[in-house]
Amino acid sequence: MSQAIITEQLRREFRVDKEGKRRETFVALDGVNLEVNRGEIFGLLGPNGAGKTTLIKILSTLLSPTSGRAVVGGFDVTSDPYSVRRIINMVSGGEHSGYGILTVRENLWLFSQLYGIPNKIALERIDRLMDIVGLSDRARTKVHKLSTGQRQKMNFIRGFISDPEILFLDEPTLGLDVETSRVIRRYIREWVDDRPDRTVLLTTHYMAEADQLCDRLAIVNQGKILACDTPSALKRRVGQDSVLEIEISAQAGQLQPLAELSAQRGVRRVAISSNGGGTLTHRLSVIVDGDGAIPEVLQFLAQRGAIVTGFKKTEPTLEDVFLELVGRRLTGENGSQVASKG
């Protein structure tokens, strides 16, 4: 079986209390069909409340689906949960698992025992993983004395201790600094590449993380999968447009003729920004239909005496994909929610 995870018309409803004791049905997952291949890192990308965590809870046997079917590693999550549990593990970002009175190493040992791992192997794995994520110096520190980031590192290690076939990572880098996030992303990639039967299902609302890490990803919103493909294929859906960020050095009087750039073949839009005053440095944002228009743009600028001091070509991002599919932005750069309409 080449699929690690299959869901068919998966639906999950919750009965929620409303004012006046009236109960309403909230649909967290609405007919989700998904196939995750063995050996891939599959991402679920969506805003808070999209249904990502609900899906992971069902796949990890913590929650029953209202209807539909979910198969993990060839085992049905409803009828054969014990077989599923033998091959999975899960890490949730921001979780506070473990016992504060025990040390980091003791806590990790404890959780390794839930999978029957022999002590020697468990302790070797713990030490190696602590070394990788930079937690070795805290091995004998009681968990209640750890910082949030250190605790998250410990949780991350816990997920890998049982060497699962399928690992669910729910916002694994939440609350971690940039360097640690980078180390963790690199380790996830190496871990999957190391053995072809390992699979990771990852939820995130960090666009860069999804783009960098996932072989394929699904964009989820309001319990539905809106699109599912590789990050590059998803971005191609938005269009073939390229955005050129050009920095030029030019006198203020030379700017007016540059506006004619928009009339050039292949150029769709031009925006010029200056710092004002008598500054010589200006920034041009030029949207072109394809890469073929780039030489003509540069030639146009040179002919009008503008000196190109910087040039950057950008592709459509997953943020643009999300914007296109959902109609609003998902996150800011730092992961905070942006409520503006697209």
Added chain:
Amino acid sequence: MKTDLKWHLRVNVKAAIARAYVRVVGTNREFSWIFFDTLLPLLGTAAYVYVYRAMDAPEEYVGFVLLGGAMTAYWMNVLWNMASNFYFERQGWNLELYFIAPISRMAILAGMAIGGMFMTTIRAGSLLVLGSMLFNVRFNVSSVPLVVLAFVLTLVALYGLGMLFSSLFLMYGREAWHTSNLLQEPVYLLSGFYFPVRALGFYIAIAASIIPLTLGMDAVRQLVFSHLHFSLFPVQVEIAGLGVLGAGLLYAAAVALDRMERAAKQEGRLTLRWQ
């Protein structure tokens, strides 16, 4: 199939040991228990000792009270550390990790019970030794093996009750917490912690025998104060009753846990922390 059975056995034993480790090692890192769990209960027990002495009751009643005081530690452990543990584990994120692991939930509860019993035995033993020295209590043990048997069966039945409660806590959260609060004091009375349970009247004492401590304490008291006659039933009957209670409660706990887990998965109560 054989390998699978062996694997299941190994993983569940390891899980139980690991969970017991938290109780044993964790508790020993907080030495405040010596004060809170030994010296403070001794004060409470001493009050009853002085009441009996003021009434010129037979000196053996001091031993009664001391034994009751020691057993109180087990009841408190079952009520607050055993029954409510799944509730606290859920608040602390650990419950999800136990429930996605390929282990029986009974293994986790067994680990809690073993760790709890071990630690509580140290506390109860300390209280008993200290109290015996302080109040000069004399025991007249008729059969050590029977005392051990009655005591072990009492603990099995008592912690079986704790396991049963834990699944109720899992399902009903804070509501069950209130129930535990409600149970605490009446059980002190109905089990005869500080007096022979026969004093309640025969029929009330029989009804109270559904609480494992009632039969357990009566049997142990009969065996360690063998020259006194205050029993509810003969020791053999009480030991048999404890055996039946223990087996029944453990079975009921396993069934309830299975049903509660299924219901909790349907209602999302395993993952919702605020309930």
